[in-house]
Amino acid sequence: xxxxxxxxxxxxxxxxxxxxxxxxxxxxxxxxxxxxxxxxxxxxxxxxxxxxxxxxxxxxxxxxxxxxxxxxxxxxxxxxxxxxxxxxxxxxxxxxxxxxxxxxxxxxxxxxxxxxxxxxxxxxxxxxxxxxxxxxxxxxxxxxxxxxxxxxxxxxxxxxxxxxxxxxxxxxxxxxxxxxxxxxxxxxxxxxxxxxxxxxxxxxxxxxxxxxxxxxxxxxxxxxxxxxxxxxxxxxxxxxxxxxxxxxxxxxxxxxxxxxxxxxxxxxxxxxxxxxxxxxxxxxxxxxxxxxxxxxxxxxxxxxxxxxx
Amino acid sequence: xxxxxxxxxxxxxxxxxxxxxxxxxxxxxxxxxxxxxxxxxxxxxxxxxxxxxxxxxxxxxxxxxxxxxxxxxxxxxxxxxxxxxxxxxxxxxxxxxxxxxxxxxxxxxxxxxxxxxxxxxxxxxxxxxxxxxxxxxxxxxxxxxxxxxxxxxxxxxxxxxxxxxxxxxxxxxxxxxxxxxxxxxxxxxxxxxxxxxxxxxxxxxxxxxxxxxxxxxxxxxxxxxxxxxxxxxxxxxxxxxxxxxxxxxxxxxxxxxxxxxxxxxxxxxxxxxxxxxxxxxxxxxxxxxxx
Numbered sequence: 087x088x089x090x091x092x093x094x095x096x097x098x099x100x101x102x103x104x105x106x107x108x109x110x111x112x113x114x115x116x117x118x119x120x121x122x123x124x125x126x127x128x129x130x131x132x133x134x135x136x137x138x139x140x141x142x143x144x145x146x147x148x149x150x151x152x153x154x155x156x157x158x159x160x161x162x163x164x165x166x167x168x169x170x171x172x173x174x175x176x177x178x179x180x181x182x183x184x185x186x187x188x189x190x191x192x193x194x195x196x197x198x199x200x201x202x203x204x205x206x207x208x209x210x211x212x213x214x215x216x217x218x219x220x221x222x223x224x225x226x227x228x229x230x231x232x233x234x235x236x237x238x239x240x241x242x243x244x245x246x247x248x249x250x251x252x253x254x255x256x257x258x259x260x261x262x263x264x265x266x267x268x269x270x271x272x273x274x275x276x277x278x279x280x281x282x283x284x285x286x287x288x289x290x291x292x293x294x295x296x297x298x299x300x301x302x303x304x305x306x307x308x309x310x311x312x313x314x315x316x317x318x319x320x321x322x323x324x325x326x327x328x329x330x331x332x333x334x335x336x337x338x339x340x341x342x343x344x345x346x347x348x349x350x351x352x353x354x355x356x357x358x359x360x361x362x363x364x365x366x367x368x369x370x371x372x373x374x375x376x377x378x379x380x381x382x383x384x385x386x387x388x389x390x391x392x393x394x395x
Numbered sequence: 396x397x398x399x400x401x402x403x404x405x406x407x408x409x410x411x412x413x414x415x416x417x418x419x420x421x422x423x424x425x426x427x428x429x430x431x432x433x434x435x436x437x438x439x440x441x442x443x444x445x446x447x448x449x450x451x452x453x454x455x456x457x458x459x460x461x462x463x464x465x466x467x468x469x470x471x472x473x474x475x476x477x478x479x480x481x482x483x484x485x486x487x488x489x490x491x492x493x494x495x496x497x498x499x500x501x502x503x504x505x506x507x508x509x510x511x512x513x514x515x516x517x518x519x520x521x522x523x524x525x526x527x528x529x530x531x532x533x534x535x536x537x538x539x540x541x542x543x544x545x546x547x548x549x550x551x552x553x554x555x556x557x558x559x560x561x562x563x564x565x566x567x568x569x570x571x572x573x574x575x576x577x578x579x580x581x582x583x584x585x586x587x588x589x590x591x592x593x594x595x596x597x598x599x600x601x602x603x604x605x606x607x608x609x610x611x612x613x614x615x616x617x618x619x620x621x622x623x624x625x626x627x628x629x630x631x632x633x634x635x636x637x638x639x640x641x642x643x644x645x646x647x648x649x650x651x652x653x654x655x656x657x658x659x660x661x662x663x664x665x666x667x668x669x670x671x672x673x674x675x676x677x678x679x680x681x682x683x684x685x686x
Binding site: 112113115116119120123124199202203205206207208209210211212213214369391393 | 442445447448451465467468469470473474475476477480481482483484485486489493494496497498533559
């Protein structure tokens with residue numbers, strides 16, 4: 087770190103190294119790093135949850151040899167159904183942890199710096215409000231999904247290895263385990279699901295949370311939750327319908343409604359067929375992206391125009 | 396070239412007028428003390444200069460419009476807003492790394508040199524440091540930036556005497572080189588009296604007095620008047636009168652010192668005494684007797 091840092095220590099040197107790129111990228115990169123310094127739970131929570139889950143999984147492995155012995159006549163699909171449960175639960179748990187981390191992070195992202203007045207320090211540095219807000223938005227939109235994915239597939243891999251060792255030690259064949267779980271297809275489906283259902287689809291929500299955290303003077307959680315709840319309740323009382331409530335909820339818990347597939351199939355099941363064209367071509371997707379962008383622009387403006395404290 | 400130039404600078408919040416159309420010119424290489432009571436508009440003026448709030452009127456800082464060109468301006472300007480603004484979770488080493496990363500004019504070796512003179516360890520977090528050490532750290536970071544304008548808003552608030560003295564000492568010996576410009580607001584005026592080159596009093600959004608420290612010393616004189624000379628002294632129209640150590644102390648503006656010498660012991664007033672005189676009169680008569 088030291089030697090790299092020193093390269094940029096002098097004003098003349100740093101200007102010599104492609105000034106435009108340096109000016110745009112370096113503050114952005116360092117702003118993300120500082121978010122991870124400040125909010126260590128962003129990576130500790132997924133890793134901790136995965137480790138905990140893995141330990142629990144190891145304990146259940148005592149039953150595995152007996153289970154596999156009873157499945158010798160199973161078709162590959164039946165085999166997967168019997169064996170894949172923990173892998174799907176693992177994926178689901180990681181998604182839940184990622185969602186909680188993102189919500190918690192977004193609510194505090196632009197509120198905490200005003201509450202502890204450190205915004206005056208950040209604003210004393212040559213980093214634009216746009217760079218800062220975009221760096222903060224990178225956490226729920228890039229970092230958390232990426233970390234969820236990486237810890238998820240790493241844990242899946244370790245689970246497969248541990249299972250194989252247990253089977254081999256008991257004189258059983260482990261190859262069927264790998265083919266029925268189909269690690270690479272499962273990983274790819276997990277990535278696709280994380281991206282579509284848990285990153286892009288709920289993007290308006292995360293952007294809304296960032297906007298609220300830039301706006302309010304106190305109680306960001308209440309301000310984030312009450313307006314949507316009030317709107318949904320108002321609709322229910324006046325029109326006896328719940329379109330808004332459904333819309334808010336459906337945006338939050340994923341794209342189940344937008345990706346046509348048998349509802350009983352878990353999104354990382356190898357039988358799962360993705361419909362990327364349908365998903366990315368739907369107006370709902372683009373409307374969501376537009377709303378998210380609008381909230382982010384508003385958050386940048388708020389950080390710029392509001393009196394610092 | 397002027398470091399800061401303002402014409403008709405005005406800022407209102409809803410119904411209150413924070414800056415009431417001030418004109419101001421600060422040359423490069425000056426150390427300006429911006430002195431005023433609470434709510435006078437000091438921080439608003441600094442926020443406008445730092446591009447933190449929009450304003451009306453004309454304002455140029457280092458030739459730039461601070462509101463529209465803030466991002467470029469902040470490469471040449473740095474500020475310490477108040478004591479408690481360094482993020483509490485940050486480690487000293489992280490602060491150094493981060494500054495090196497984002498600030499093109501930050502000299503890490505220089506900052507480490509300043510820190511070596513303190514008891515601050517690299518693995519300390521800001522929350523573990525005492526208030527005085529936090530300010531030392533912030534000052535070390537800021538002094539390692541090769542900036543052209545440094546803005547200090549109540550930088551020594553809540554510090555003990557040792558830290559306060561040290562703060563201005565290192566600012567003068569390690570940082571100020573005659574080409575940089577420093578603006579400082581403080582209520583501890585006695586500490587900056589020998590630091591400043593220029594003085595500005597601000598009250599209710601208006602500048603009520605502005606002068607260089609040389610002008611200050613030649614213009615204003617304080618006399619401990621002997622009781623028998625009181626009538627003669629008052630005839631010279633003092634701008635302020637106060638009781639001190641059983642004597643009456645009169646403050647004069649632009650009265651030759653030899654004329655005053657016969658009345659009693661003559662000395663240069665403290666900024667604090669002039670402040671009380673000017674602001675007291677200003678509050679009483681509203682037309683600013685100091686001007």
